[in-house]
Amino acid sequence: MASLNNFKKSIVVVALAASLAACGDNDSNDPVQVVTPPTPEPVSYTFDVTVSNLTAGQPLSPIAVIAHTEGTLWQIGSAASVALETMAEGGDNSQLLALENAIANASSEGPVGPGANTTITLTTDSLEALKLSLATMMVNTNDGFTGLSALDVSSLAVGDSLTRTTVAYDAGTEANTEAAGTIPGPADGGEGFNEARDDVNFVARHPGVVTNEDGLSSSVLSPEHKFDNPLAKVVITRTQ
Amino acid sequence: MKASTFTLATLLAVASQSTMAAELDLTITNLTQGIHFTPLLVTAHNSEDKLFEVATEASTALQTMAEGGNIAELMAQATAAGSDMAANPAEGLLAPSSSTMTTLITTDGNDYLSVTAMLLPTNDGFVGLDSWKIPTEAGTYTVYLNAYDAGTEQNNELVVEGSGAPGTPGIPAAPGDNAGTGGAGLTSTDSNINVHIHPGTLGDDDLTAGNSDLSNTVHRWLNPVAKLTVTVK
Numbered sequence A: 001m002a003s004l005n006n007f008k009k010s011i012v013v014v015a016l017a018a019s020l021a022a023c024g025d026n027d028s029n030d031p032v033q034v035v036t037p038p039t040p041e042p043v044s045y046t047f048d049v050t051v052s053n054l055t056a057g058q059p060l061s062p063i064a065v066i067a068h069t070e071g072t073l074w075q076i077g078s079a080a081s082v083a084l085e086t087m088a089e090g091g092d093n094s095q096l097l098a099l100e101n102a103i104a105n106a107s108s109e110g111p112v113g114p115g116a117n118t119t120i121t122l123t124t125d126s127l128e129a130l131k132l133s134l135a136t137m138m139v140n141t142n143d144g145f146t147g148l149s150a151l152d153v154s155s156l157a158v159g160d161s162l163t164r165t166t167v168a169y170d171a172g173t174e175a176n177t178e179a180a181g182t183i184p185g186p187a188d189g190g191e192g193f194n195e196a197r198d199d200v201n202f203v204a205r206h207p208g209v210v211t212n213e214d215g216l217s218s219s220v221l222s223p224e225h226k227f228d229n230p231l232a233k234v235v236i237t238r239t240q
Numbered sequence B: 001m002k003a004s005t006f007t008l009a010t011l012l013a014v015a016s017q018s019t020m021a022a023e024l025d026l027t028i029t030n031l032t033q034g035i036h037f038t039p040l041l042v043t044a045h046n047s048e049d050k051l052f053e054v055a056t057e058a059s060t061a062l063q064t065m066a067e068g069g070n071i072a073e074l075m076a077q078a079t080a081a082g083s084d085m086a087a088n089p090a091e092g093l094l095a096p097s098s099s100t101m102t103t104l105i106t107t108d109g110n111d112y113l114s115v116t117a118m119l120l121p122t123n124d125g126f127v128g129l130d131s132w133k134i135p136t137e138a139g140t141y142t143v144y145l146n147a148y149d150a151g152t153e154q155n156n157e158l159v160v161e162g163s164g165a166p167g168t169p170g171i172p173a174a175p176g177d178n179a180g181t182g183g184a185g186l187t188s189t190d191s192n193i194n195v196h197i198h199p200g201t202l203g204d205d206d207l208t209a210g211n212s213d214l215s216n217t218v219h220r221w222l223n224p225v226a227k228l229t230v231t232v233k
Helices: A002-025 A083-089 B002-019 B060-068 B072-080
Strands: A045-053 A066-067 A104-107 A116-124 A129-137 A144-152 A159-165 A168-170 A232-238 B022-031 B041-045 B084-087 B098-105 B111-118 B125-133 B141-151 B226-232
Touching: A045 A168, A066 A116, A083 A116, A083 A144, A083 A232, A104 A116, A144 A159, A144 A232, B002 B060, B022 B041, B041 B072, B041 B098, B060 B072, B060 B111, B060 B141, B072 B084, B084 B098
Parallel strands: none
Antiparallel strands: A045 A116, A045 A232, A066 A104, A066 A129, A129 A144, A144 A168, A159 A232, B022 B098, B022 B226, B041 B084, B041 B111, B111 B125, B125 B141, B141 B226
16 A cells, blocks of 8 residues: 555656656747547437338339438439449349448338338438438339439438438430349349340430330330339438 | 719629629530430520410421421520520530530520420420529529420321421431331320420330331430529629
8 A cells, every 4th residue: 555655656756747847848938738639429410211102113122321421323424333233223232332432321121112111210420511322223124213312411400301302213224125034023023133234324314114005015014113203202300 | 084984984884784694504414315405595585585485386486496406496586585595505416314514694684594405306395494583693503394395296206307397297307316117107186286295205116117116115204304504603
């Protein structure tokens, strides 16, 4: 016990000597202030993204929500990335979720059927220049998708919401044959992603589907699979 | 001397106010996957001298544009009306999902913006914007444009060379080189002879026969068909 007290005293002495030495070295006589930065509280920002499927008969593949600060998942007139193509042709959003510039991501657990809705929760540790992008395939199409591209949510206050509707895009990576074996959704149960690109090879607004009752005899789609803009309603609420 | 300098300055200030109302940067994007736009015409005009008006009969100038892509008559009308214009900014066709940029300096009183271009391949379809009020506050604004039918020609969906003249039935060209031939022609009667929202093309799945020369999977669109971004300086 005695030795511990001595040890404490000697620390004080050393500390005093050090601070005196510091004063002596300071020509301007400014008091030296050692500011210990407070350990920052871990800060997180949470968003609830509620997506309602407005279509008559197009289930939406698991919905990817991606937080990022720059870039876009797609651009009208530019070729689709392989990650986007993979999602738009087969509903597999794993590559989009793994994108390098994503600072956070989340996905709905499963597909969202016509008339149904789901809420996806996403948490980030930064709000600066924060954008949210959202992407999902209309599964009864060749390569049709819908979503939101780089919606700025950096100024959204806790409790505030943004409401948007989404439009139909065509990845341009697979011709819209509507043929048996080419559509992964329940209308067909055909192939999803295929690395071949046999279409215009740029992203555009989707022209819509024809169906077998409107003049495309080889189509596996029926009138309930037709859609028009908008495709989905999205409400983004910052909850924290 | 001082007074006259002041007067001159005042006059100049008033003159510049009355000659220039706004400086606009415009970007027009064709959002479709398979439809070309013929030369675009953008005008800034007063509340009267618009390029077209829905639910009214198309002017001959509008019909000439919508059936054949020729904007000369609309330009002559706009000049006569004292409108400001940007004609043919893409210097020809605006391909699917392509963009073109232009600038427009508007004169005082020309507070509205209108846009037209024919949609190919269609009989008399056009992309249009009618009398969008130009904001006075500087900033960037986005407007989406729909596809209209001029109501001046039956939509027979047959590609016929030389059919761009007003009153000559047929689609004058399919710039994507992906239309067919040998169609019998759609025979439904288009009874709405006023400018209206285009009902869309029908097409068919036989490029050498059938009723339509258009492909039902390629020559389609959903509205809107164009995006206009306006930066008011």
